[in-house]
Amino acid sequence: MLDLKFIRENFEKVQKAVKDRHDSVDLSKFTSLEVERRALLAQVEKLKARRNSVSQEIAQIKKNKGNAEAKITEMREAGAEIKKIDDKVRQVEEALLQIQSFIPNIPHSSVPVGAGETDNVTIKTWGEIPKSNFVLKPHWEIAENLGLIDFEGGARVAGSSFVTFTGKGAKLARALINFMLDLHVEKHGYTEISPPFVVNRQTMFGTGQLPKFEDDAYRIDPDDLFLIPTAEVPVTNLLAGKMLSAQEMPILYTAYTPCFRREAGAYGKDTKGLMRLHQFDKVEMVKFVDPETSWDEHEKLLKDAEDVLQALELPYRVLNLCTADIGFSAAKCYDLEVWSVGVDRWLEVSSCSNFEAFQARRANIRFRREKGAKPEFVHTLNSSGLALPRTIIAILENYQQADGSVKVPKVLQGFIGAEVLR
């Protein structure tokens, strides 16, 4: 969320950001509501000041056994008036918050302005696309042949786009989780977190999923809780409401969680295999940093995610997403896309974002630069490191062999206890 004062004082900048993002939030009422809010505040606070001082007088009069009836009657009327204006203020502020919480973050100056995914800029390509002298299969065929995934079983117990990993397939998933967590903890200095997979409404608001994207989330009705769409949500909000000190930053967390997404509006898209699922596993990295360092930290974060793909020896590219494609809460976002030979396309396996103070303001995560200094909002960042299903697609397809077996990437062999899946 952007700061109310910032929006007021930089209204054109905000309008431009909304336009560049092709976002539809309606800002037309913002200014008049803002003006009205301050006029009402001035009015009601004056009345309250008078009430406070007269109440003091009443206390004095009573102490001296005097008669305060006239003043009490006057204040009774003032009280009614205050209540009326307070109600009005509440309404105006609600309307204002409604607009405010739908305004996306301002894109960083290094974000290309664009209208869609074709305007994303490829800034790096890494690795060799494997060549083969046999006919390459898509991952769903490989997985079925080797008994790694039960697609029908998942559909039977939950519905379409839910899958079940079986045998070596389940072990491959677990190996990837362990490998990634170990890498981030031991090589990159993150602290491992295992958070709740279910969160409350306030938490979903904190990272920007609500109110705008409620339809995308699975909601547990009787308790009004949500299945997490990404570990970003519980892990970032772990520090909600906290006052941090400058010395303890940057704080680096990594977490494995399943992720649940309704994918409303995406029906019929990528329905085959593991491309798009309602539930998938992901290892996530989250950073809480000093605003002065957040852009450096963003580049480092990208590197930490790239390390996973490099260790797995999977070819990938890095995109600097354009204004139309970056997420609602992000100021800038890199996507990592792995190349997979079976489906013959780039697959997004990671989004690496800097949210600046946008989430910290919603979740109220602050720090003091030094003792006695004014509190400031931290900057939050996160990156997948990585999402499992598409990583598994790339492993199965890129490492497949003519006999139908799949070589195990070197770094995973110890975790799986095999060099080849057959």
Next chain:
RNA sequence: GGAGAGGUGGCUGAGCGGCUGAAAGCGGCACCCUGCUAAGGUGUUAUACUGGUAACGGUAUCGAGGGUUCGAAUCCCUCCCUCUCCGCCA
């Protein structure tokens, strides 16, 4: 799920409906004292919004939201969370 206790500032912890934005202590900061260290003294030490060029004001905030009252940290209601005991359970 049942019974009880409790949620106050960075922390600990007081708080008869008005003099409490909140005692006291700890911690922090500044200054003083001291040959160094240790100790001591004095002062200072919340956040947000709002008015003002500023100086400096105003309002709100004691888990959250309502209510009673001229006036609520203090009384009433609802909810949330923590702890203890019981029940149930991986």
